[in-house]
Amino acid sequence: MNEIRWNLLKAVDKEQVNVLSQQLNNLDKTLTEVLIQRGVDSFDAAKHFFRPSLEDIHDPFLMKDMEKAVERIEEAISNQENILVYGDYDVDGTTAVSLVYSFLSKYYTNISYYIPDRYKEGYGVSFQGIDYAADNEFSLIIALDCGIKAIEKVDYATKKGVDFIICDHHRPGESIPKAVAVLDPKRVDCEYPYKELSGCGVGFKLMQAFAINRGIDFKELHPLFDLLAVSIAADIVHMTGENRILAHYGLKWINSNPRPGIAAMIKSAQLRKNALTITDVVFTLAPRINAAGRIESGLRAVELLITTSLEEAEKCCAGVNNNNTERKELDKGITEEALESISSDPVMLKRRSTVLFNPNWHKGVIGIVASRVIESYYKPTIVLTESNGKATGSARSVVGFDVYNAIDACSEHLEQFGGHMYAAGLTMKLEKLDDFIEAFEKYVSSTITEDQLTPVIDIDAVLDLEQITDKFYTVLKQFAPFGPMNMRPVFQSDNVVLAAPTRIVGENHLKVVLKSKDGNSKIDAIGFKMAHFADKILDRPFSIAYVIDENEWRGKKNIQLLLKDIKT
Structure with missing residues (x-):
């Protein structure tokens, strides 16, 4: 290392610090400087920063396609159609499904949920999931935290008579799926003022719009805040603007009136604190929710998060805790194997990127292992295993280096990929693995700086x-x-x-x-x-x-x- x-x-102008410090009741100068570095450079900005207000969250109808999405849900309700709430198996996906399902099911009963199997179906919208919807007479799928690149799958669903509303926050490709509505603030043609929502956050905006359309009091949405805080913390999205407001109120809800599933996790983790922080959510609640999808099924996480019974929540939580214990053991063993394979390979040690493949590694923990590897070998890292006859895995990055762009530059070798600047998922044919490793190393070594290869x-x-x-x-x-x-x-x-x-x-x-x-x-x-x-x-x-x-x-x-x- x-x-x-x-x-x-960079130091802030002293006069600017003095002025803002005085405006803020002679706030400590060092703290004032830290505020200004974060863009909080006026009295008004500081007021919004220190006193987050729900009045400052945005009108959901500013999001592209929101009216179409609400209209399609209302049409489904009036026609007594079956609605399937579909989401990814990670924390963001399962909290999003739990949020939309728990709110919509208060107003409509022909509704169910679906989480794809990590091992049989892989990430995002699957053909198997669409078949399930068609076979069980679901004519509308609300896809959460996935779908922005599911062009072929949406076309396939349309042929089967299944409509899609996509709620995603990942970067779109060159084309947008031909769904009834595609909600994604990162669409280039979307003028929504805040671009960094979590997948669960986009689902929340849809429910907010649904509530506005029906004249439902905004207070009815407050019990959803705890799920939003968990998704924002776990998905490592920006803690600014709307996210910061929602996380602030979500933590208040977790600490005062958590849903039974969250209360059960807090109890089982023996968190004896007056007030949980985002750190507690990231290191205690999120891994338990994630473990369900990594080891068994993300459905277990949704069951835990939507139950209204504390007794039922404690039963679900016991299973999720067992998943988490197994996840820790797998994570430890595979990390040791990964580090050993690097230290014993002179070629890999000289590279500016790390790509590891082992067909026997457990698919559910390779993203965690990639993060662990970076702690010892500070380079953009991809860890892959074999699933359904293909190489599939997770990428993690170092500060300042966009691993999504690096993977995109090698996309000719891939079947699918998606993600963010610092984390991504990818799948390729096994015979493409060597070509991808060389292309990825070539791109990284030609674009990464020495500073980016040094922990900072x-x-x-x-x-x-x-x-x-x-x-x-x-x-x-x-x-x-x-x-x-x-x-x-x-x-x-x-x-x-x-x-x-x-x-x-x-x-x-x-x-x-x-x-x-x-x-x-x-x-x-x-x-x-x-x-x-x-x-x-x-x-x-x-x-x-x-x-x-x-x-x-x-x-x-x-x-x-x-x-x-x-x-x-």
């Missing part, structure tokens, strides 16, 4: 430890919810020394008490998997990169630094 590069973000920590500001007070942290907490484009601020402090002997706790974690070389105030810090620094920081000043957090133990809270790196 390369040494981590620290990138101190973006540092928002340099801070003296003495500045970290309860008041400072109270304001900092209001920057949440955190996520892409609004990550937790990372600070740098220099000339730091130990205020007590180092301790190694748990699995290789470094626990320290720190103070400034010339200061008196002490602060606790922990560095996960950073025990190797223990001897390097004895009897000398050093610099730290960290985020500020809170440690809760036996009901007591105190400020604690979460170390990201140390430089001596």
Whole structure:
């Protein structure tokens, strides 16, 4: 692993900081600077940032094809047609299906849901799913978190008398499927003001439009916020604008009145916290929901999320927990095999990309394995296995490098692909594998920069430890919810020394008490998997990169630094 590069973000004009600080009741200058770096550069922008309001979410009818979508749903209801809510098997897809199904089924009973089998059908809309709809007399499919590239499949459905409403948020190809309505804010001809919704978010906008059309009070949509928060957190979409508002209210709903399925997961995870954060959602709830689709079936996740009975939710949750335990074991074993195959291959070590294929690896965890590989070998990474006689897998990227574009450049070797800048899925014939690996490496090596091949920590500001007070942290907490484009601020402090002997706790974690070389105030810090620094920081000043957090133990809270790196 390369040494981590620290990138101190560009300083903001001091006069601009002074003006905004005064407007915000003499807000700490460092925090004001961090705000401005995030585009929050006026009193009005700060008011919207610190006080997210549901009044600021957009009119769903601004989205291209929304009127057509609502009209088709109303037509289906008036004609007593059967509606099938169809979604992908990951967190975004299963939360989207749960959201649309649970809301629509309040107003219409001829409705069911369908999640494709990861192993038999693969990602997105499948011919098998369309056949299921046609054979069971479903004449309308609402596809969620998938479908934007399903041109042939929509044509096939039309011939079978099945209409499609597509709700997607992935990048479209050159052509749009000939569905009744295609809702995707990333369509070039869509003027919806916010482009970064999750798939579940697009489903929510459809339900919001349905509610407006029927004169249903917006408050009836509030119980859907918890699902939105989970999808926004898990799918790693931008935590800005509308997403940030929905995540803010979704977390409130999770912490005050979660649906039985989410309550059951919180209980089973033994999360003894007063208030869950986006981090808790990402690392505790999302993996459990995801595990169902990875190991068994995404249907289990939907069953968990739509049940109105806590007793039923706890039964479903037990199964999902078992899936998650199995997923962890598979993830660990396959990651070890993947790292071994890289370290023993001199050719692969010299490449600027990593592409791994093993026909025996479990399809459900290869995306996680790709992320783990990047932790050790910091390069755009694709991990593939064999499924239905084809090579299929997941791609993950490094900061600043668009892996979707790289895969698109090699699409002549692929059968299908889709995704985002940092994560994508792809399928190819086995005989195309070697050609794809060479083409992908050629594209990556000719376009990636040296900086992009070095792990980087973006540092928002340099801070003296003495500045970290309860008041400072109270304001900092209001920057949440955190996520892409609004990550937790990372600070740098220099000339730091130990205020007590180092301790190694748990699995290789470094626990320290720190103070400034010339200061008196002490602060606790922990560095996960950073025990190797223990001897390097004895009897000398050093610099730290960290985020500020809170440690809760036996009901007591105190400020604690979460170390990201140390430089001596």
